[in-house]
Amino acid sequence: MSSPLPQKKSLPSILKLPCVATNALYLGVRNIPRRKLLILATVIIANISLGTYLAFRGSTAPEVSTTVVNSVPIVDVIDDTGTRRSLSSLIGRVIVLQFINPEAVNQVDSISRMLTRFGAEISFVLITRDSRELRGRLPPLPHNAIIVQHNFAELKTIFKVPDCCERRFIFDNTGKLSYHDYYYEADLTARLNALLQKPLPPLSSALLESLDSLPNGLIFSAKEMTRRTKSGKAVITIFTSVRTGCPSGDLVRVLNRYASKRTDVSFLTLLPKSYMRSDIDNFKSNLGVKFPVERMEEALSKEYVRLVSLYGESQLNGIVLLIDRGTVTVVDTPNEVDLKLSQL
Amino acid sequence: MRKSPQTAECLLVLVLSLLAGSCTKEKSLSTESPEFAAKQRLQQQFDSHSAILSTVRQIKNGAGISFVVPSAIAYSEAGDLYVVDNNGQVVHRWRAGSNDVEVFLTQKAGTFDFPFAIQYAHNKLYVSDNDGIKVFSADGQFEKLIRTYFGIFSFAITARNTIMVNALVRNADSSDPLIVELDPNGKLIRGFGSRQNVQGHDGLADQAFLSLSNDQLFVAFKYRPTMEIYDIASGKLNRTVDIAHPVFRGLEKAMQDGEASSRNSPEQSLTPRYLAGIRTLRDRIFVCLYLPKPTIWELNENGQRVRQFEIASDSPALNIFGFDVRAMGSSATLSLGLTDPELSPSVLEMNTDLN
Numbered sequence: 001m002s003s004p005l006p007q008k009k010s011l012p013s014i015l016k017l018p019c020v021a022t023n024a025l026y027l028g029v030r031n032i033p034r035r036k037l038l039i040l041a042t043v044i045i046a047n048i049s050l051g052t053y054l055a056f057r058g059s060t061a062p063e064v065s066t067t068v069v070n071s072v073p074i075v076d077v078i079d080d081t082g083t084r085r086s087l088s089s090l091i092g093r094v095i096v097l098q099f100i101n102p103e104a105v106n107q108v109d110s111i112s113r114m115l116t117r118f119g120a121e122i123s124f125v126l127i128t129r130d131s132r133e134l135r136g137r138l139p140p141l142p143h144n145a146i147i148v149q150h151n152f153a154e155l156k157t158i159f160k161v162p163d164c165c166e167r168r169f170i171f172d173n174t175g176k177l178s179y180h181d182y183y184y185e186a187d188l189t190a191r192l193n194a195l196l197q198k199p200l201p202p203l204s205s206a207l208l209e210s211l212d213s214l215p216n217g218l219i220f221s222a223k224e225m226t227r228r229t230k231s232g233k234a235v236i237t238i239f240t241s242v243r244t245g246c247p248s249g250d251l252v253r254v255l256n257r258y259a260s261k262r263t264d265v266s267f268l269t270l271l272p273k274s275y276m277r278s279d280i281d282n283f284k285s286n287l288g289v290k291f292p293v294e295r296m297e298e299a300l301s302k303e304y305v306r307l308v309s310l311y312g313e314s315q316l317n318g319i320v321l322l323i324d325r326g327t328v329t330v331v332d333t334p335n336e337v338d339l340k341l342s343q344l
Numbered sequence: 345m346r347k348s349p350q351t352a353e354c355l356l357v358l359v360l361s362l363l364a365g366s367c368t369k370e371k372s373l374s375t376e377s378p379e380f381a382a383k384q385r386l387q388q389q390f391d392s393h394s395a396i397l398s399t400v401r402q403i404k405n406g407a408g409i410s411f412v413v414p415s416a417i418a419y420s421e422a423g424d425l426y427v428v429d430n431n432g433q434v435v436h437r438w439r440a441g442s443n444d445v446e447v448f449l450t451q452k453a454g455t456f457d458f459p460f461a462i463q464y465a466h467n468k469l470y471v472s473d474n475d476g477i478k479v480f481s482a483d484g485q486f487e488k489l490i491r492t493y494f495g496i497f498s499f500a501i502t503a504r505n506t507i508m509v510n511a512l513v514r515n516a517d518s519s520d521p522l523i524v525e526l527d528p529n530g531k532l533i534r535g536f537g538s539r540q541n542v543q544g545h546d547g548l549a550d551q552a553f554l555s556l557s558n559d560q561l562f563v564a565f566k567y568r569p570t571m572e573i574y575d576i577a578s579g580k581l582n583r584t585v586d587i588a589h590p591v592f593r594g595l596e597k598a599m600q601d602g603e604a605s606s607r608n609s610p611e612q613s614l615t616p617r618y619l620a621g622i623r624t625l626r627d628r629i630f631v632c633l634y635l636p637k638p639t640i641w642e643l644n645e646n647g648q649r650v651r652q653f654e655i656a657s658d659s660p661a662l663n664i665f666g667f668d669v670r671a672m673g674s675s676a677t678l679s680l681g682l683t684d685p686e687l688s689p690s691v692l693e694m695n696t697d698l699n
Contacts (some may be wrong), residue, residue: 103431104412104431105450106431106433143479241474241475243474243494244494244495244513244514245511245547249495249513250514282493282530283493285532286493286531286532
């Protein structure tokens with residue numbers, strides 16, 4: 001389910017409160033006028049251009065041919081083994097270029113997962129202030145991943161990464177910038193798969209296929225049960241995490257509302273397999289949930305973990321399954337849940 | 345994950361501001377913040393009659409410590425100061441009397457998921473993060489995870505080991521209390537206090553810092569110049585105290601005036617921050633005011649101001665991320681976490697007497 005400040009992704013150097021709130025550096029100003037932002041952006045771009053020119057004029061820093069990072073810049077980098085190479089030599093493959101703080105565990109974890117998942121297919125350029133520390137925290141690097149510490153500050157300037165923060169740039173195999181963000185992992189897997197021309201089937205199709213592959217278990221039982229009950233309907237919601245400050249908390253409220261109105265429909269919520277019995281009790285008491293709550297069983301949990309690895313957790317937290325006489329419909333768009341439940 | 349327009353706006357403001365700060369020193373983040381500019385202007389206008397507290401110890405980013413985005417601080421009974429780093433996913437410890445800071449808890453110790461608030465109580469360290477509240481022994485051993493399902497802005501541990509929580513609630517309504525009390529395992533016992541639930545405000549007006557005395561709960565609102573005092577036993581509101589600092593009186597208007605010329609529509613609102621923390625100590629209440637020259641009010645139990653302090657710091661505070669106080673005999677040690685206009689975090693420690 002969506003969230004303004006999502007549960008499982010982070011903004012570097014932005015204080016991450018649980019979903020609902022703003023960040024510490026967000027100075028309490030809402031709706032900055034667009035005109036002002038435009039002026040500011042213009043000033044910034046002009047400053048960056050001038051600053052970059054001044055920074056590199058006559059210096060031994062990497063050569064720069066452009067100040068706009070919309071494609072792989074013509075820059076030589078020296079990796080931590082002392083090898084010099086041009087970034088443009090990497091064109092031909094998808095490139096993930098990541099500024100990374102080895103102290104920020106979520107950044108390191110995120111890139112570790114990407115290296116494990118895509119290390120054979122994608123070129124990785126990891127730019128850091130401390131290459132030794134970073135290397136020590138990463139899994140063994142594939143041959144097409146390099147760590148760069150040399151000229152760290154200059155590279156930050158070239159890519160316009162603020163001193164405080166880290167950023168990620170993804171270039172397609174022609175060297176064109178495809179996407180850039182902080183170090184969110186939310187939809188990154190799906191994005192990289194798309195760039196590798198390995199598009200995934202729609203999530204709903206993949207999930208239904210997974211569920212069909214499970215010969216028994218809670219969802220199978222619920223499907224069978226709907227074939228026998230008068231209403232023939234059931235609503236199953238699967239969460240990977242829930243908090244009141246997040247859309248997941250909102251969804252629990254919506255479910256509560258419909259569950260109290262539609263006593264003829266079976267409602268069930270599934271939480272991660274790793275949760276304890278007391279976690280289930282707290283979920284019910286703290287969120288006022290009156291309908292059954294269970295933990296995912298082994299087989300479903302495995303399938304869910306697999307899907308999360310493909311689509312990202314953000315897409316799979318708060319999936320609602322509507323079952324009508326054994327037929328399952330997946331509602332994976334938060335805005336549709338209320339509407340679909342009202343049509344039960 | 346679909347981002348809301350507000351998130352995009354926050355990011356855009358942040359990124360543009362940071363870029364401006366990194367490219368042109370004259371046009372730093374501080375001058376782009378109408379809140380900071382208005383507060384600085386107003387604070388310079390008023391003669392504060394404050395006692396000045398000098399820094400006795402200080403930790404600065406880069407000087408043996410690497411803060412990413414620290415979010416809260418807390419003293420232990422022994423006087424060690426713990427600093428939680430939200431993006432760094434660690435808890436630092438600054439031992440009493442030491443000038444060195446150590447990494448006390450890392451991701452490996454308790455698998456932090458963006459730790460945010462921190463409390464030390466009954467010889468245990470409590471850290472809230474996206475999973476709930478994680479409890480550690482005094483020597484840093486992970487003991488348990490309390491899954492609360494509440495987004496936690498701040499919390500306090502009572503003498504009975506129950507947990508008072510100021511919860512973040514998306515789209516809160518009148519049924520949502522300001523404070524929830526949980527048993528030591530995280531199960532809801534009761535809720536009390538009223539939220540303002542300002543439309544389109546994302547619950548900012550209801551974010552508050554908590555501190556406990558024997559029988560009262562003190563609630564200091566981040567986005568209101570207000571402190572509320574609740575009776576713990578009954579949950580009833582005993583008293584509302586206005587933190588009527590002269591800067592706060594003219595703040596919203598000053599900010600609006602500063603922004604009015606470039607505003608596109610009248611519905612755009614400005615939301616200044618007022619209070620940055622609270623701590624009760626014996627019969628005193630220390631409230632940290634969100635001002636560029638950080639200011640602390642010492643109040644008596646009736647909410648009357650007894651003293652006002654200003655912190656002597658090298659640079660103004662763009663952001664205040666932590667505040668705590670502890671008693672040391674007849675004196676008090678105060679600590680403050682702040683971020684300067686260059687976005688560099690530091691932690692300061694000051695002493696005062698407890699007359």
